[in-house]
Amino acid sequence: MSGIDALPPLRDVITTHGLSAKKSLGQNFLLDLNLTAKIARQAGDLSGSDVLEVGPGPGGLTRGLLAEGARKVLAVEKDARCLPALAEIAAAYPGRLEVINADALSLDPLAHLTPPIRIVANLPYNVGTELLVRWLTPPEWPPVWSSLTLMFQREVAERIVARPGSKAYGRLAILAQWRCEARIVMQLPPEAFTPPPKVSSSVVHLTALETPKFEADQKVLERVVAAAFNQRRKMLRAALKGLAPDIEDRLLAAGLKPTARAEEIPLEGFCALARELKRS
Known part of the structure; x- marks a missing residue:
């Protein structure tokens, strides 16, 4: 029995189901259920929310989310080897866990979720940034989700919360901070994972704002920021001359x-320029 529920410890689950982590899927399993429960708590009160989890693997964070009171968890797992372990969790939490064997990049999960929706995930390293960008750029704002609590490589997390003047500051910081409050809420060393990755990890919590911090057209702003940071060593008058x-x-x-x-x-400066270009 584990510390948070009546299910077996995760090391036993991995052994029983032969779940060695696959590098091709960006898998690094977090086996400490106290840590996964702590990550779940960083998402806030889950009792009135549905939660989307991407890449649950053997279900450590899934169990943390359910133990912390999530109304429902929709777990999207690409690796079919993990499905039997996740089915055992579903049986232990009747009616509260739905598992879909699919690629999160090609799935629209909204048909399976009821607002309010939170997204909480230890994202596979190879798709984490792409999923974040998709969640930050929906057709309409505010988005269907109220918050994102996501684990990334520390380098990516630092890019999300970076401030002007730092080397980490770039497109991801602008995209995240324009319409969200973003902060790093946990740090995890490589040895917390099996197998240990070569980098440290961080959990970032993003809360969606009702309206962007500064007025700007999303497409124009994205074009300005992309052009500016694609040639970040150049002065703006040179980097943006094509606009x-x-x-x-x-x-x-x-x-x-x-x-x-x-x-x-x-x-604020990028948004002002986007407004100026839109006006002209």
């Missing part, structure tokens, strides 16, 4: 120095 023939005038109108570089510009 408008009079880009220097546009930069000045937005209150920005044409000689500044992308990493010096705060979120």
